[in-house]
Amino acid sequence: MEKLFPKMQIINENGEWTDETYRSEITEELTKELYTKMLRSRLFDRKGVNLQRQGRIGTYVPFEGQEASQIGSALAMGEGDWMFPTYRDHAATMTFGHSLKTLFLYWKGRQEGCVPPAGKNIFPPAVPIASQLLHATGTAWAEKLKGTDRASIVYFGDGATSEGDFHEGLNFASVFNVPVVFFNQNNGFAISVPIEKQMKSKTIAQKAVAYEMEGIRLDGNDVFAVYFHTRTAVERARKGEGPTLIEALTWRYGAHTTADDPSKYRDQNESAMRREKTDPLLRLERFMKNESMWDEKWAEDLEASLTAEIEEAVKEMEEMPAPHYNDMFDHVFAQNPWPIDSQKEAYAHSRGDR
Amino acid sequence: MTTLVDTKKLTMVQAVTDGMRVMMKEHENVIVLGEDVGQNGGVFRATDGLVAEFGDQRVIDTPLAESGIIGTSIGLAMNGFKPIAEMQFLGFIYPGFNQIMTHASRIRARTLGSFTVPMVIRAPFGAGVRAPEIHSDSVESLFTGMPGMKVVVPSNPYDAKGMLISAIEDPDPVLFLEPMRCYRSTKMDVPDGKYNVPLGKAARLQEGEDVSIFAYGAMIDVVTKAAKTAEEKGIKCDVIDLRTLYPLDKDMIAESVQKTGRAVIVHEAPGTGGLGETILSLINDTSFLHMRAPVERVTGFDTPVPMFALEDHYLPSAERVVQAIEKVTQF
Numbered sequence: 001m002e003k004l005f006p007k008m009q010i011i012n013e014n015g016e017w018t019d020e021t022y023r024s025e026i027t028e029e030l031t032k033e034l035y036t037k038m039l040r041s042r043l044f045d046r047k048g049v050n051l052q053r054q055g056r057i058g059t060y061v062p063f064e065g066q067e068a069s070q071i072g073s074a075l076a077m078g079e080g081d082w083m084f085p086t087y088r089d090h091a092a093t094m095t096f097g098h099s100l101k102t103l104f105l106y107w108k109g110r111q112e113g114c115v116p117p118a119g120k121n122i123f124p125p126a127v128p129i130a131s132q133l134l135h136a137t138g139t140a141w142a143e144k145l146k147g148t149d150r151a152s153i154v155y156f157g158d159g160a161t162s163e164g165d166f167h168e169g170l171n172f173a174s175v176f177n178v179p180v181v182f183f184n185q186n187n188g189f190a191i192s193v194p195i196e197k198q199m200k201s202k203t204i205a206q207k208a209v210a211y212e213m214e215g216i217r218l219d220g221n222d223v224f225a226v227y228f229h230t231r232t233a234v235e236r237a238r239k240g241e242g243p244t245l246i247e248a249l250t251w252r253y254g255a256h257t258t259a260d261d262p263s264k265y266r267d268q269n270e271s272a273m274r275r276e277k278t279d280p281l282l283r284l285e286r287f288m289k290n291e292s293m294w295d296e297k298w299a300e301d302l303e304a305s306l307t308a309e310i311e312e313a314v315k316e317m318e319e320m321p322a323p324h325y326n327d328m329f330d331h332v333f334a335q336n337p338w339p340i341d342s343q344k345e346a347y348a349h350s351r352g353d354r
Numbered sequence: 355m356t357t358l359v360d361t362k363k364l365t366m367v368q369a370v371t372d373g374m375r376v377m378m379k380e381h382e383n384v385i386v387l388g389e390d391v392g393q394n395g396g397v398f399r400a401t402d403g404l405v406a407e408f409g410d411q412r413v414i415d416t417p418l419a420e421s422g423i424i425g426t427s428i429g430l431a432m433n434g435f436k437p438i439a440e441m442q443f444l445g446f447i448y449p450g451f452n453q454i455m456t457h458a459s460r461i462r463a464r465t466l467g468s469f470t471v472p473m474v475i476r477a478p479f480g481a482g483v484r485a486p487e488i489h490s491d492s493v494e495s496l497f498t499g500m501p502g503m504k505v506v507v508p509s510n511p512y513d514a515k516g517m518l519i520s521a522i523e524d525p526d527p528v529l530f531l532e533p534m535r536c537y538r539s540t541k542m543d544v545p546d547g548k549y550n551v552p553l554g555k556a557a558r559l560q561e562g563e564d565v566s567i568f569a570y571g572a573m574i575d576v577v578t579k580a581a582k583t584a585e586e587k588g589i590k591c592d593v594i595d596l597r598t599l600y601p602l603d604k605d606m607i608a609e610s611v612q613k614t615g616r617a618v619i620v621h622e623a624p625g626t627g628g629l630g631e632t633i634l635s636l637i638n639d640t641s642f643l644h645m646r647a648p649v650e651r652v653t654g655f656d657t658p659v660p661m662f663a664l665e666d667h668y669l670p671s672a673e674r675v676v677q678a679i680e681k682v683t684q685f
Binding site: 082111112114115116123124127128131133134135136137138139140141142143145146152164165168169171172175176327328331332333334337338339 | 385411414416417419421422424425426427428429430431432433434435449452453456457460461462463464465466467468469470501502504525526554600601604
């Protein structure tokens with residue numbers, strides 16, 4: 001199966017070309033854009049972990065190590081497309097248009113963290129596993145019925161492939177030939193359970209075969225491979241050529257969430273080794289050095305300006321006035337039914353607010 | 355002045371079909387999805403003829419997967435469509451429960467109104483038609499206790515069409531429950547074209563001063579018979595068809611018990627956790643000092659719905675309802 005679904009790659013771990021198909025498109029401008037987005041998300045992620053440690057936000061879900069998968073794929077999507085992230089996909093959603101402030105607000109436990117920017121079809125993080133594959137299929141199906149060329153992308157992890165909704169999502173998308181890209185980030189672990197215990201299949205991509213669907217497997221730490229192959233899948237979807245299942249092989253260095261300790265279930269030397277060898281940012285840095293695109297001063301300035309942007313977002317998040325409890329009552333239905341109105345009134349009364 | 359409205363004699367299942375047809379004609383974005391809803395017209399023929407009239411892009415035979423039907427309908431609803439998702443039986447909705455509980459019912463709340471899920475889930479339900487196992491469940495309470503869902507149950511053809519049209523026009527997800535026992539039990543004059551029976555409003559079927567009876571769906575037939583027997587014994591019942599289970603028609607319930615001071619609540623769902631408890635607390639909240647007797651409930655039991663050889667024992671009967679009426683009047 002690994003032979004039928006080879007790991008697609010454009011640059012290797014040393015930042016050297018392994019596939020030059022897209023060489024003419026890999027300009028310094030695109031490379032720097034990708035590097036900037038990856039560094040931005042990494043600094044954001046580290047800030048998220050720190051804020052949790054300091055008690056300034058709630059539980060946080062780190063994604064460090066998965067930046068190339070998320071950013072390469074998100075950049076392949078266009079205006080008006082739909083994005084369905086999980087709770088570990090902030091690098092994707094910030095690339096697609098979420099503000100850093102909104103993402104911090106989510107982990108601050110605030111409803112505003114689920115609100116997409118105007119005109120952006122970004123669904124709030126799906127918390128139940130794999131359920132969002134069906135929403136992506138449904139929204140893409142709607143685009144098809146409307147006759148547009150818009151598509152959906154949906155993120156999910158290796159553990160999600162064991163859920164029924166994964167299979168129902170792929171099956172519906174296949175049967176109705178809808179424009180959706182199923183983007184799997186295979187980071188090897190579902191919390192503590194390694195992929196060998198999750199499935200006997202050697203790859204996730206091969207599961208596409210059962211649905212007569214295009215399936216591809218790629219190096220999820222090679223941002224170019226992710227970007228160009230996802231773009232191809234999206235183009236196929238737009239042309240009415242159906243859905244694609246993409247398996248991006250990657251790794252999270254940290255814990256599942258800030259509430260667990262990965263050393264309990266995983267040899268963290270492996271993470272340390274991968275950080276040295278296969279890291280998506282280091283790989284791109286090596287590539288840029290090989291291609292004479294790297295400039296220390298540029299990199300330093302970039303880090304400084306991104307850090308300032310993130311600090312500003314933290315400040316905005318912390319300076320937001322506390323939410324009003326009416327937010328809890330007033331959005332369940334278009335119009336409050338009497339039980340909610342009477343509960344709202346009684347609660348306000350209990351607080352002496354009216 | 356009288357307005358002449360053309361009507362047809364329809365069964366409830368025909369009225370349901372007609373409600374969908376009217377709305378599909380009027381709104382391009384109304385679509386029907388479910389198992390066997392296309393060529394076969396649904397296992398109860400509720401979608402009979404719709405695929406011929408509207409085509410297979412709008413009347414869609416889906417793969418056999420309830421979570422898939424509801425989950426994709428959520429996506430379609432968020433993106434401009436008004437899906438009417440058919441569950442073959444309410445007892446088959448369980449694989450889709452997660453989609454309703456964690457997504458359909460709360461997407462509006464989660465996103466402060468940025469995304470909404472205007473969809474209708476239709477499901478035949480209830481015992482009494484000698485159906486196989488699992489086909490007879492009455493689990494409306496799973497959904498009346500689910501914030502963000504409206505739950506409605508018509509008991510006759512006229513209400514079925516008018517309430518279905520209102521459900522389709524509602525901006526939020528509505529679970530539309532169709533009592534199987536009522537599907538073909540009676541025919542009624544149903545207006546052609548569009549009309550609304552509002553959600554959230556109960557209907558008084560019979561005026562009386564002695565006992566309030568609250569019921570819905572297939573139990574309406576049972577309580578109507580019981581009320582007739584009671585009347586022969588000189589007890590006049592105020593019979594209320596609740597029609598919408600969430601949100602309940604608080605005003606009509608309160609008004610009725612404040613008049614009678616006595617109430618009997620009837621449903622075929624199990625007693626514990628059943629809607630009767632909610633109605634009881636509503637009576638407590640609004641009308642405690644008007645009550646002249648403890649409220650009686652006649653319900654299904656805290657058992658799985660039995661196989662059909664025993665279902666007549668499980669279902670509330672007119673006799674049990676009459677006994678409850680006598681109990682509250684003799685207190």
